[in-house]
Amino acid sequence: xxxxxxxxxxLIAAAAAGTLLLAGCGSGGGSAAAGGDAAKPVEGGSLTYxxxxxxxxxxxxxxxxxxxxxxxxxxxxxxxxxxxxxxxHAWLAKTWEVAADLKSYTFHLRDDVKFTDGTVFDAxxxxxxxxxxxxxxxxxxxxxxxxxxxTGTDVIxxxxxxxxxxxxxAPFLQAASTPYLGFYSPATIxxxxxxxxxxxxxxxxxxxxxxxxxxxGQSAVFTKNPAxxxxxxxxxxxxxxxxDKLTVRFLSESSVRIGAxxxxxxxxxxxxxxxxxxxxxxxxRIQLITKATPGANYGLVLNTTQAPLNDPLVxxxxxxxxxxxxxxxxxxxxxxxxxxxxxxxxxxxxxxSLEKSWxxxxxxxxxxxxxxxxxxxDADGYRTKDGKRLTVEWPLMxxxxxxxxxxxxxxxxxxxxxxxxxxxxxxxxxxxxxxxxVYAGEEGIADYSWARFEPDVLRxxxxxxxxxxxxxxxxxxxxxxxxxTWTDAGKATxxxxxxxxxxxxxxxxxxxxxxxxPLYVRTAVAGAGTDVHGLRSDPNTWLNFYDTWxxx
Amino acid sequence: xxxxxLFRAVAKRLAGAVAVLLGAATVAFTALQLIPGDPVTVMxxxxxxxxPEIKAQIRENYGLxxxxxxxxxxxxxxxxxxxxxxxxxxxxxxxxLIGDQLWPTVQLALAALALAVVLAVTAAVATAGxxxxxxxVATLLELLTVSSPPYWIGILLLTAFSFQLRIFPVAGDQDLxxxxxxxxxxxxxxxxxxxxVLREGLEAALGQPFAVTARSRGLSVTAVRLKHALRHAAVxxxxxxxxxxxxxxxxxxxxxxxxxxxxxxxxxxxxxxxxDMPLVIGVVLLSAFVFVLLSTLVDLLYTVIDPRLRTG
Numbered sequence: 021x022x023x024x025x026x027x028x029x030x031l032i033a034a035a036a037a038g039t040l041l042l043a044g045c046g047s048g049g050g051s052a053a054a055g056g057d058a059a060k061p062v063e064g065g066s067l068t069y070x071x072x073x074x075x076x077x078x079x080x081x082x083x084x085x086x087x088x089x090x091x092x093x094x095x096x097x098x099x100x101x102x103x104x105x106x107x108x109h110a111w112l113a114k115t116w117e118v119a120a121d122l123k124s125y126t127f128h129l130r131d132d133v134k135f136t137d138g139t140v141f142d143a144x145x146x147x148x149x150x151x152x153x154x155x156x157x158x159x160x161x162x163x164x165x166x167x168x169x170x171t172g173t174d175v176i177x178x179x180x181x182x183x184x185x186x187x188x189x190a191p192f193l194q195a196a197s198t199p200y201l202g203f204y205s206p207a208t209i210x211x212x213x214x215x216x217x218x219x220x221x222x223x224x225x226x227x228x229x230x231x232x233x234x235x236x237g238q239s240a241v242f243t244k245n246p247a248x249x250x251x252x253x254x255x256x257x258x259x260x261x262x263x264d265k266l267t268v269r270f271l272s273e274s275s276v277r278i279g280a281x282x283x284x285x286x287x288x289x290x291x292x293x294x295x296x297x298x299x300x301x302x303x304x305r306i307q308l309i310t311k312a313t314p315g316a317n318y319g320l321v322l323n324t325t326q327a328p329l330n331d332p333l334v335x336x337x338x339x340x341x342x343x344x345x346x347x348x349x350x351x352x353x354x355x356x357x358x359x360x361x362x363x364x365x366x367x368x369x370x371x372x373s374l375e376k377s378w379x380x381x382x383x384x385x386x387x388x389x390x391x392x393x394x395x396x397x398d399a400d401g402y403r404t405k406d407g408k409r410l411t412v413e414w415p416l417m418x419x420x421x422x423x424x425x426x427x428x429x430x431x432x433x434x435x436x437x438x439x440x441x442x443x444x445x446x447x448x449x450x451x452x453x454x455x456x457x458v459y460a461g462e463e464g465i466a467d468y469s470w471a472r473f474e475p476d477v478l479r480x481x482x483x484x485x486x487x488x489x490x491x492x493x494x495x496x497x498x499x500x501x502x503x504x505t506w507t508d509a510g511k512a513t514x515x516x517x518x519x520x521x522x523x524x525x526x527x528x529x530x531x532x533x534x535x536x537x538p539l540y541v542r543t544a545v546a547g548a549g550t551d552v553h554g555l556r557s558d559p560n561t562w563l564n565f566y567d568t569w570x571x572x
Numbered sequence: 573x574x575x576x577x578l579f580r581a582v583a584k585r586l587a588g589a590v591a592v593l594l595g596a597a598t599v600a601f602t603a604l605q606l607i608p609g610d611p612v613t614v615m616x617x618x619x620x621x622x623x624p625e626i627k628a629q630i631r632e633n634y635g636l637x638x639x640x641x642x643x644x645x646x647x648x649x650x651x652x653x654x655x656x657x658x659x660x661x662x663x664x665x666x667x668x669l670i671g672d673q674l675w676p677t678v679q680l681a682l683a684a685l686a687l688a689v690v691l692a693v694t695a696a697v698a699t700a701g702x703x704x705x706x707x708x709v710a711t712l713l714e715l716l717t718v719s720s721p722p723y724w725i726g727i728l729l730l731t732a733f734s735f736q737l738r739i740f741p742v743a744g745d746q747d748l749x750x751x752x753x754x755x756x757x758x759x760x761x762x763x764x765x766x767x768x769v770l771r772e773g774l775e776a777a778l779g780q781p782f783a784v785t786a787r788s789r790g791l792s793v794t795a796v797r798l799k800h801a802l803r804h805a806a807v808x809x810x811x812x813x814x815x816x817x818x819x820x821x822x823x824x825x826x827x828x829x830x831x832x833x834x835x836x837x838x839x840x841x842x843x844x845x846x847x848d849m850p851l852v853i854g855v856v857l858l859s860a861f862v863f864v865l866l867s868t869l870v871d872l873l874y875t876v877i878d879p880r881l882r883t884g
Binding site: 074084214282420 | 607608610616618619620621622624626629630633661664669672673727730731735736738742829830831832833834835842845846
């Protein structure tokens with residue numbers, strides 16, 4: 021019995037009535053649309069958008085980079101669109117059904133969609149693309165994990181496909197809404213399959229823009245796709261995009277990006293550092309677009325297989341002995357919120373009851389450590405037990421991998437923990453050694469975040485099957501029957517009540533067991549000139565240029 | 573028929589150049605082998621969802637599963653056929669990548685070099701052994717430029733001339749106006765070193781008898797400096813060629829990053845960050861080639877500068 025999913029008849033107005041939530045900056049969830057959109061949109065014009073990273077590979081099926089998805093969103097459409105609330109809407113698929121066992125999804129495709137090389141988008145194109153993602157030669161670093169236990173696609177007729185999985189797979193609709201599961205023209209796959217990473221003219225999709233030029237190290241140029249007439253349900257308009265041309269400039273230096281924005285040389289600048297937010301906020305010629313990143317928050321992942329963190333009392337003491345509020349406020353100028361749960365507030369099924377539930381408490385940390393037997397102190401003030409110092413190693417990655425000044429934050433955390441007699445050592449390792457040691461469970465603490473608009477990231481972080489040696493991210497190495505059962509259950513159902521229940525319990529238990537110390541919720545901040553209208557960020561915090569227009 | 577001395581000299585030069593290139597390739601290959609950790613893991617970096625199967629596939633595709641000795645021989649074999657291989661990450665032939673990115677960097681390096689030479693000669697000729705106050709100021713400025721990070725100079729120039737005054741565009745290589753600030757940024761530290769070396773050489777040369785002779789023939793002070801002393805002063809510059817090549821390429825990495833220009837510098841940075849072996853070795857070979865080319869040119873110039881080296 022296939023269970024039919026009704027499409028919510030979402031109205032466009034909600035999306036169009038964007039207001040600037042400048043005050044929402046740093047208050048967690050706020051998303052904002054740029055510009056007062058009351059005026060009638062103007063057609064034409066060319067917009068320059070400065071980003072901080074250049075994609076290594078433009079191949080949406082192979083790349084694991086955030087920036088690849090963000091840029092390629094302009095060129096590639098998806099089967100479905102997901103809104104900020106996590107609801108799904110029609111896009112290239114008009115309707116869809118999910119099998120009761122969640123092992124297959126049937127999509128009824130639009131029949132009026134064309135790739136920009138003139139070929140027709142149909143069931144066969146879906147099959148060719150999904151098969152390419154799991155093909156050995158694609159060497160997919162991310163899309164293959166999104167498509168999960170995929171076993172194949174059946175072409176039912178020209179505009180109907182059935183996508184099959186070896187086990188119940190609830191996160192598929194979310195995966196299918198990302199550009200990583202977008203569609204290349206089968207002709208370009210056939211002709212340029214191995215070369216799709218290099219971008220430019222071979223990069224042919226059905227999206228609102230055409231990838232018309234690429235100068236490595238400098239910029240990528242996209243031009244309007246005039247035939248575009250299949251915008252996702254819930255867009256502010258239908259038909260071709262307003263902009264004639266979108267130029268993406270790669271400006272890795274934040275001061276250069278901000279300077280270029282201030283002097284009007286670019287209209288939109290992404291990745292505004294927290295330090296610059298206050299200044300830009302005060303500038304009447306600049307508007308800010310902010311949104312909290314979805315997915316697993318940045319935090320400390322405590323390795324439970326090694327002394328001293330194998331003792332839950334010590335883990336708890338570490339968790340409660342860090343003054344997260346003060347540290348985050350001072351390092352990020354109040355732009356990023358402190359985190360309370362392993363996942364961010366914008367992620368579906370976030371459990372708000374965790375907020376304020378484990379505040380900074382030095383006294384409690386001290387008594388926990390006393391209970392754990394770390395009662396004596398050495399000359400430097402660190403706690404000892406049986407003549408051994410209470411030391412935890414938390415290695416640093418090479419500088420080029422450190423983002424958001426996480427090394428500075430680490431120094432503050434070190435100082436906090438010293439106050440309760442815990443020594444944190446931070447040797448800087450080269451990346452090969454770092455990965456080898458951390459993912460083999462030889463280090464005390466690891467630190468990372470994982471952006472995805474889907475609570476299934478909890479499985480990635482806390483399910484014992486998510487072994488770091490096999491591409492998983494559970495560097496706690498903890499095996500808990502409940503956590504495994506709950507995160508497996510969440511992956512195998514679309515029942516909202518069940519998902520809410522298991523994901524809530526998972527978030528609480530991960531904190532209770534002190535497997536993880538959430539630190540901050542990353543807020544994506546982009547700046548734009550006031551002549552930019554209708555610019556919004558999607559749930560992944562990527563800017564959507566389809567509805568954007570340039571006015572006065 | 574015995575080959576002439578000229579032919580022998582050229583053959584010797586060529587053999588030397590090939591040896592340097594092979595040496596550079598070997599050193600680069602060895603250095604990359606010494607990077608700790610599994611090359612594919614390092615290439616993908618932390619936080620990847622790639623499964624062991626995918627890693628194995630990448631390893632197999634690039635022959636990284638073969639013994640190192642075999643990889644080396646295979647690599648050399650390809651090199652001798654002029655094949656630099658394909659970039660692991662960018663999925664494009666390295667030769668093509670370098671070819672595409674070469675011109676912007678050559679433009680930048682030549683512009684910077686020309687600017688540095690003009691500035692250095694001017695500063696040295698104007699201040700060597702005279703005008704103590706001006707000399708002190710020049711020396712101080714040279715020290716400042718030598719010791720300031722080019723990155724910082726670039727940001728300062730951008731802030732002043734692009735963001736505030738809006739004379740030059742922020743970045744890229746659309747036209748010549750976009751070349752000005754990057755070239756100045758790259759030239760300034762070079763200018764400092766060149767000027768100091770030239771000034772010392774000039775001061776030494778001016779102390780020699782020929783300078784007095786020339787003056788007594790009625791030449792002006794500056795003319796003596798430009799026509800005679802500068803030649804002598806230029807000789808030590810030859811030893812600086814290696815340093816100059818390194819500075820230009822190393823500086824290009826920073827300048828191209830700050831100014832978001834395409835070029836070899838940006839390519840190098842990307843290659844080393846991603847441990848993209850074929851790309852890194854390609855860039856190393858290019859640098860070695862440039863070095864060989866420059867030192868050959870300088871040797872030729874040498875004989876022009878210093879007639880005593882011309883043997884019949």
